[in-house]
Amino acid sequence: MGGHSNWPEWIYIGVVVALMVWVGAEAWEAERLVEHVPEDAETIIVTGQQWFWTFEHEDGTKEIGELHVEVGKAYKFEIVSTDVNHSFNIHDYVVLMDAIPGRVNTVWFAPTDAGTHDIQCREYCGLIHYNMRGTLIVEEPHS
Amino acid sequence: MVLELQKPRPIWQIMFSTHHTDVGLLYLITSLGFLFLGGALALAIRAELFLPGAQIIGDAMTFNRIFTVHGTTLIFLFIIPFASAVGNYYVPIMVRYKDMAYPKLNAIAFWMIPPGGALIWLGFADFTWYATPPYSIISAPGPAADMWIFGLKILGISSVLGAINFVVTILKCKHPDMSIGQVPLLAWSFLSSSLIILVAIPTFAAALLMLLTDRLGVSGFFNPAMGGDPIAYAHLFWFTFHPEVYVLVIPAIGMMYEIIPRFSRKPIYSYNSGVFAFVLLSIVGFSSWAHHMYATGMSFTEKTVFMVGTLAAVPASAMHVFNFVATMWNGRIKFLTPMMWSVGGIALFFSAGAGGVANAAMPLDFTTHDTYWVVGHFHLFVMGTIAFGSIGFFYYMFPYVTGRMYNETLGKVHFIMSFVGTVLVFFTQHVLGLYGMPRRIFDYPPIPEWIAMNQIATVGAMIIGVSMAIFLANMIYSSGKGKLANTEDPFGVGGKYYYPFEAKNPSH
Ligand code: HEM
Ligand SMILES: [Cu+2]
Ligand SMILES: [Cu+2]
Helix, strand or coil, X not given: CCCCCCHHHHHHHHHHXXXXXXXXXXXXXXXXXXXXXXXXXXXXXXXXXXXXXXXXXXXXXXXXXXXXXXXXXXXXXXXXXXXXXXXXXXXXXXXEEEECCCCCEEEEECCCCCEEEEEXXXXXXXXXXXXXXXXXXXXXXXX | CCCCCCCCCCHHHHHCCCCHHHHHHHHHHHHHHHHHHHHHHHHHHHHHCCCCCCCCCCCHHHHHHHHHHHHHHHHHXXXXXXXXXXXXXXXXXXXXXXXXXXXXXXXXXXXXXHHHHHHHHHHCCCCCCCCCCCHHHHHCCCCHHHHHHHHHHHHHHHHHHHHHHHHHHHHHCCCCCCCHHHCCHHHHHHHHHHHHHHHHHHHHHHHHHHHHHHHHCCCCCCCHHHCCCHHHHHHHHHHHHHHHHHHHHHHHHHHHHHHHHHHHCCCCCCHHHHHHHXXXXXXXXXXXXXXXXXXHCCCHHHHXXXXXXXXXXXXXXXXXXXXXXXXXXXXXXXXXXXHHHHHHHHHHHHHHHHHHHHHHCHHHHHHHCCEHHHHHHXXXXXXXXXXXXXXXXXXXXXXXXXCECCCHHHHHHHHHHHHHHHHHHHHHHHHHXXXXXXXXXXXXXXXXXXXXHHHHHHHHHHHHHHHHHHHHHHHHHHHHHCCECCCCCCCCCCCCCCCCCCCCCCCC
């Protein structure tokens, strides 16, 4: 506890605080933009249950384990669960939202290129959690 | 300073003793035992993930049980009891009192750990270390799940009893000539972490009981089928366990505050800054719990609040790093084993914190949450910072406790291998997370990047495993046959570099 001056520590703390403010501000701005769901987004109901995903499109068609979407459209997922917690994840598009029984969580995305991507469950849900996987198939616009 | 060197006594005399160094020894041996048990489970997990497909663990259920017991063991049966061991040995001496404030309570707190540990190991539950409902209510097989709940209940009570004892010992039993501003930083770390425990744990204690009655079907707090809400559990759990991560890390930082100045042969750069950072962390640590829940469907406002709360706690952690570096600056550093572990631990602490900031930034967390990134993040704390600080401190205590020196070369080999191993495992896991591999999976699709990074991580883990075997051999051999230590100054660093006064206890 000598009488040395403490200004290097104050400068350091200032730098750390400034960095945190910057990270916080950037994150706030980015999240605000990503959370804004486009008006014309098509709704897809995603149901997680031990241990597979079901998708229901606006026109009532249902798919299991596979999800077909089109380039150029925006989609809003309404995510539900019938048993325990799951987490719906398309890692390539940074889509991640928990499926929690008793709640409807939403998240949206707009695929940019045709191709296939992995769908997986990212919240522990028991025995076959490791294989609760699916495929996203992005197709060129149909008409 | 001598930590209770006595003629060898029969084991039962130590077991029935309430003297703080005897209880400390019991804590020490128990926690190291669980370090090796929990570590063995980690090696099994890493071996299984070396390649896609079932390797050494036949089925997913066994795998899930293994990682659940691994995490529970190392947090509740290694890190916490190890800190209690150090606190028992040092806190009374540092505040110049003859024992802990309540010696019998102290022994009781210790003796709750073996039954708690036994329940967890005999049950071998599978619902992860946060026992999330509704899985833990409707799906997790009993009696393992119920045994885990009871085990944690007992360990939680033990923690609370220990915390009461530390708070009273430090605040009420310290020598009247000593002001609170003279209490060494290691003792301050126990004061802060104990106060956090007393505020944080009761919430989880309540949640555990609610979980149990939910399992019994007599209530439905967290069970949507009975009108309950699983998210309520997440809040109660993280309200306890985000502060609890500081309970884990603060004593390890305190241990580094003993080692760094001593082996740099310089006084601590700023005692006041150390105290301030401990106190600040204990308060601000309560403002960030829901950063674990960004993906549960929280509103934008809620997420923002908890992000700000999380970022607000970062400067307090960063102050410790500065204090350590500034203390070492221009010091005559003696790189003996305890110092190497502390310095390595500080480097990893810094990296871990940087990763934490990325998790805290809301949009980034949607990439990292529940992937291997998070596994890497918190292991840089629990392994890289806490285990490193603790193991370094164990080497440091060794001559004071046994009267003998450990083998210095083997100590350094242990450090170097563990450091390399830790970097290989946990830095790689951060990248693996960015590639999207979820945590808690028994098997994975053969994606080339995932395979490569899992293999690096497994090799790293095996290196740590070998180094821990060296550690064990060194300790067992040296405690009986090591060369006699000069217990006044076993490391030849002199003794007057760190406290504003000499810590001496007339009754030791
Ligand atoms: C600079 C300080 C820290 C920051 C900014 C930070 C931030 C975070 C964030 C945001 C998460 C959530 C990640 C996610 O699940 O998506 C997290 C997880 C975690 N952190 Fe930290 N953290 C910090 C310090 C610590 C410390 C000191 C410890 C332990 C001693 C710790 C242990 C953990 C654990 C155990 C988890 C994951 C729990 C789980 O999901 O199983 N963190 N951290
Ligand atoms: Cu799952
Ligand atoms: Cu946290």
